[in-house]
Amino acid sequence: xxxxxxxxxxxxxxxxxxxxxxxxxxxxxxxxxxxxxxxxxxxxxxxxxxxxxxxxxxxxxxxxxxxxxxxxxxxxxxxxxxxxxxxxxxxxxxxxxxxxxxxxxxxxxxxxxxxxxxxxxxxxxxxxxxxxxxxxxxxxxxxxxxxxxxxxxxxxxxxxxxxx
Numbered sequence: 001x002x003x004x005x006x007x008x009x010x011x012x013x014x015x016x017x018x019x020x021x022x023x024x025x026x027x028x029x030x031x032x033x034x035x036x037x038x039x040x041x042x043x044x045x046x047x048x049x050x051x052x053x054x055x056x057x058x059x060x061x062x063x064x065x066x067x068x069x070x071x072x073x074x075x076x077x078x079x080x081x082x083x084x085x086x087x088x089x090x091x092x093x094x095x096x097x098x099x100x101x102x103x104x105x106x107x108x109x110x111x112x113x114x115x116x117x118x119x120x121x122x123x124x125x126x127x128x129x130x131x132x133x134x135x136x137x138x139x140x141x142x143x144x145x146x147x148x149x150x151x152x153x154x155x156x157x158x159x160x161x162x163x164x
Contacts, residue, residue: 038100040065040072040122041148042156047125049157050095051077056088057130060139061148071124074145076138078130082113088127089116096120099160 038046041063048059056077065072079085089109096102106119114129115136126138139147 043100043120044073044075044123044148045153045156046099046160047075047092047096047120047123048077048153049160050092051075051088051125051127052154053162054088054091055084056127058133059150059153061153062139062142062145063148064142064145066146067142067144071119072122073148074124074126074138074142076126076128076133078128078133080130082129085116085127085129086113089118089125092118092125092127 041061044061048061051059056079058076058078060074060076062074062076063072064070064074077088079088086109093104093107102120104118105121107117108119109116114132116127118125118127128136128138
């Protein structure tokens with residue numbers, strides 16, 4: 001990808017409602033890259049779709065934009081095994097790089113791969129083993145955040161499904 005698209009990939013702006021938008025290159029299956037503006041909620045929806053396609057469990061999207069400066073959205077997902085947690089995290093990283101030519105600005109994981117985190121700036125992805133998810137209860141801690149309905153994020157990300 002050329003330098004102009006990469007520069008666009010990192011440029012953020014606000015729309016009328018204050019939601020972040022990012023200019024990004026979208027790479028289609030035939031290898032053609034087109035420029036497209038993507039909002040944080042659509043980006044979070046695409047990540048949720050990627051996790052869903054790879055059998056992630058209990059996927060939630062929390063809108064934290066009005067209550068935190070950390071990000072606009074959290075995408076939270078559970079898994080039954082440490083191996084699957086690692087696999088889901090790697091798959092998200094790979095697909096987001098393929099679709100949008102974006103890499104996380106930060107990554108964290110514990111030594112046993114029971115909680116992995118990908119920070120894309122506007123969206124933070126938490127992939128947790130189901131026991132860690134119950135223990136740390138992110139949704140209860142952020143209970144004042146709005147949750148995006150599953151039908152809504154599936155609708156917003158339909159074009160990115162591997163199983164159309």
